[in-house]
Amino acid sequence: MRALFTFLAAATLPGCAGPGSYTPTPRGPYVVVLGTAQDAGLPQIGCLEERCVRARKHPQERRLVTSLLLADPRTGKRWLFDATPDIREQVTRAAPHPPTRSFSGPRPPLFDGLFLTHAHMGHYTGLLHLGPEAYGAKDLPVYVSTRFDTFLRQNGPWSLLVDAGVIRPEEILQDERITLGENLFVRALVVPHRDEFTDTLAFIIEGPRESLLYLPDIDKWERWSTPIEEVLARVDHALLDGAFYTADEIPGRDLSEIPHPLITESLARFAPLPASERRKVLFTHLNHTNPACDSGSPADLEIGNAGMGVARDGIIFEL
Numbered sequence: 001m002r003a004l005f006t007f008l009a010a011a012t013l014p015g016c017a018g019p020g021s022y023t024p025t026p027r028g029p030y031v032v033v034l035g036t037a038q039d040a041g042l043p044q045i046g047c048l049e050e051r052c053v054r055a056r057k058h059p060q061e062r063r064l065v066t067s068l069l070l071a072d073p074r075t076g077k078r079w080l081f082d083a084t085p086d087i088r089e090q091v092t093r094a095a096p097h098p099p100t101r102s103f104s105g106p107r108p109p110l111f112d113g114l115f116l117t118h119a120h121m122g123h124y125t126g127l128l129h130l131g132p133e134a135y136g137a138k139d140l141p142v143y144v145s146t147r148f149d150t151f152l153r154q155n156g157p158w159s160l161l162v163d164a165g166v167i168r169p170e171e172i173l174q175d176e177r178i179t180l181g182e183n184l185f186v187r188a189l190v191v192p193h194r195d196e197f198t199d200t201l202a203f204i205i206e207g208p209r210e211s212l213l214y215l216p217d218i219d220k221w222e223r224w225s226t227p228i229e230e231v232l233a234r235v236d237h238a239l240l241d242g243a244f245y246t247a248d249e250i251p252g253r254d255l256s257e258i259p260h261p262l263i264t265e266s267l268a269r270f271a272p273l274p275a276s277e278r279r280k281v282l283f284t285h286l287n288h289t290n291p292a293c294d295s296g297s298p299a300d301l302e303i304g305n306a307g308m309g310v311a312r313d314g315i316i317f318e319l
């Protein structure tokens with residue numbers, strides 16, 4: 001497992017990571033985890049529960065909304081996976097990546113492309129920061145499902161971004177492989193999720209040496225015609241939907257209306273797999289109520305004892 005568990009400060013290069021840690025500068029493509037929280041982040045707006053209060057006091061306890069940066073030092077290019085409500089801070093955190101990125105002028109192109117999983121709050125509303133009121137991007141390729149492509153083109157305010165040439169939606173089909181560089185590919189998988197406006201994609205990023213599955217939202221593993229174990233067997237790392245730890249986490253809320261695989265269900269499902277498979281799994285997209293947000297908590301330890309882990313903002317995977 002080549003994942004480098006590095007908590008990156010805003011302006012650290014991969015070669016000089018946060019306090020007390022050192023990682024060599026990746027020479028090949030790598031992924032930086034820019035966020036690991038459910039759509040509304042941690043702390044969540046107006047929440048006075050202890051975890052959110054603590055996260056306001058201690059920035060290291062915060063989690064930005066789930067997102068990844070794929071960086072390729074060989075070409076200086078980079079791509080964003082999901083455009084979240086935290087995109088402003090995530091662009092700052094992405095600034096040093098890759099170190100070979102060359103640009104001139106005060107407003108260089110932000111990314112060489114975006115990949116969006118689906119049209120829920122945490123995964124695409126950051127697009128608004130690309131428009132003329134903010135960054136004013138130009139002709140930015142945005143890879144989305146066919147239904148998402150239509151949604152962006154036919155509904156405001158997103159259609160304004162398309163019509164003004166800020167973003168250029170590009171359809172990515174089930175199992176289609178997009179080439180981003182030499183031995184660097186992204187493949188899309190359609191997964192079952194509350195599909196009000198769009199369907200929902202997961203992505204497999206394949207690098208020259210390793211691959212990573214990004215699957216932040218799915219209703220339940222059993223509702224997917226593809227067994228998750230089959231996909232897990234094809235990759236080296238998997239960032240999986242870990243929104244809730246147990247069903248009683250949100251009092252007064254019916255979790256059947258917002259289904260996700262509970263982490264306890266995932267632990268039980270993956271228990272029969274060999275340790276080499278379980279080791280690939282890191283849970284992400286954590287709701288602010290999820291006790292696995294707290295490192296060293298009983299929930300976090302239970303996940304570790306089951307041979308899996310919890311993703312943290314700032315970790316890097318060399319691919």
Ligand SMILES: [Zn+2]
Pocket residue numbers: 038039120122123216217285
């Ligand atoms: Zn989500």
Ligand SMILES: [Zn+2]
Pocket residue numbers: 118120193217
């Ligand atoms: Zn969702």
